[in-house]
Amino acid sequence: MQARCLRYKMSVLVVGSVAFDTVETPYGRREEMLGGSATHFACAARYFTKVKVVAVVGSDFPPSGREFFETRGVDLEGLQVREGKTFRWEAAYHGDMGQAETLATHLNVFKDFSPVIPDSYKDTPFVFLANIDPDLQADVLRQVKKPLLVAADTMNHWIADKKEAIKRLLGSTDVAILNDGEARMLTDEHNLALAAQKIRSYGTKYAVIKKGEHGAVLFCGERCFALPGLPLLDVVDPTGAGDTFAGGFMGRLSQLGEVTEGSLREAVLYGSVMASFNVQAFGVEGTANLTEEDIGKRLEVFRSLIRV
């Protein structure tokens, strides 16, 4: 029992992308940084739990890339290597940095990504489906064995093209983790409380709506939990903030090993803490090398932010 319990508390599977990002913001420019949804997720979740990655990279992916994950205890058994180039993304942020202007997307090997879940991953209790084709997300769920909790993200591109597939997918997940724009686009409701209600009507038990600088809201039963964003003087690069949030959220849930209103509230707090580190530096620089003390201090900053 103890072993099972420990295992249950200690692993999360993420299916998403590993990429190289070139990003320009008012703070400068960085080329070919390690990025992608699975990378940002793993960088946050690994402080709280064992992370198992399913993604694809090209034959150009360097040993230092693998090493980055492995020195942080991240399991790469599910990282496929395909002949060709790794996914590249290039973007610029201006003004309020609320929205990235995509300058180039080279999907490369990610174009034909078909997630294969290794046997050793199949009974992972916590599963995060980062933003990929909703049919592939559903395919992942067919491969895994009764996870304790499945969370899914998506993006505007899939909402435009495959809205019905997303709705079906959400019927098989426990938590939808979307940003405000996605929630509105998916439901055609501007009011986020109404949007969350609609999202949950598709079958997902909980909805978490990320609002960037305005924080995040969890809809859970008849109740809500909301955290404001931490006012930061230095927002350097918001790339990956949503996946970092999801990493903190799922990582903390996995660490706690139970899904209750209380653990979900804590998970939103941990997601917000990790996302706040993410935006303060380029790529994963803000989250890659934190200490327990860094995270503890930032948790206290958030608790103090809302103390009344």
Place this chain on the structure above:
Amino acid sequence: MQARCLRYKMSVLVVGSVAFDTVETPYGRREEMLGGSATHFACAARYFTKVKVVAVVGSDFPPSGREFFETRGVDLEGLQVREGKTFRWEAAYHGDMGQAETLATHLNVFKDFSPVIPDSYKDTPFVFLANIDPDLQADVLRQVKKPLLVAADTMNHWIADKKEAIKRLLGSTDVAILNDGEARMLTDEHNLALAAQKIRSYGTKYAVIKKGEHGAVLFCGERCFALPGLPLLDVVDPTGAGDTFAGGFMGRLSQLGEVTEGSLREAVLYGSVMASFNVQAFGVEGTANLTEEDIGKRLEVFRSLIRV
């Protein structure tokens, strides 16, 4: 001492507008509702403190209008009556209801409003300068005797025309209560933490930034206090939400009778609670007739919203 203390705890002066509003939202249309900044403020603050109003109405202002305030214990000694018509405003809200589309503004007697503070108001400890010409706001401060705390609001129109006058005014106030758009426009800073820093550099000790559905942030010393917005299914009419927030904020401060980080945090909570009632109905219908129990319940909803 006791008497002085009681007096100190029990009154707030508001200088602003009393108007008739015609508003159309997706929930319907209401004509000639009692509105204006001083009205919304008073409707919220009167639950917590004695409210003294300085404003102007026309000779068309009906006895029922006066009665509305007087039955709620609001002091109208400072309400001037001028020959002519009361201020009228007409607006429509669409879609997200974040922004009113002004259809008509008839300032009428409000055009030449010159605030005169009655002698009996001059030592009011808490003073709220609602959005009027910043030179008139400054004139009010010349008439009152050393208030314990002065808070001021403004709007885009004055920021465009009289930015320097607003900055000077903020040098004589303790709290700037602005919405996010105003804070950005006044400071030319998109980042709200930077905007608040600049606002405080003008001389005001505290800055409160209202973010509509996203809540409010208090900048106080080196610290922040932030409350998320309460996700509401029914946002019927946001008119006056900012003044209602200010009413709850100043009302609670006045009731507590002291200005500390703790009382300011509570004041933001009370402001948010009162604003949440305001938006759920047209005009002042949401705040005019609350019970202590209604307010207590909503306070608990907010406390539960951020409990972690």
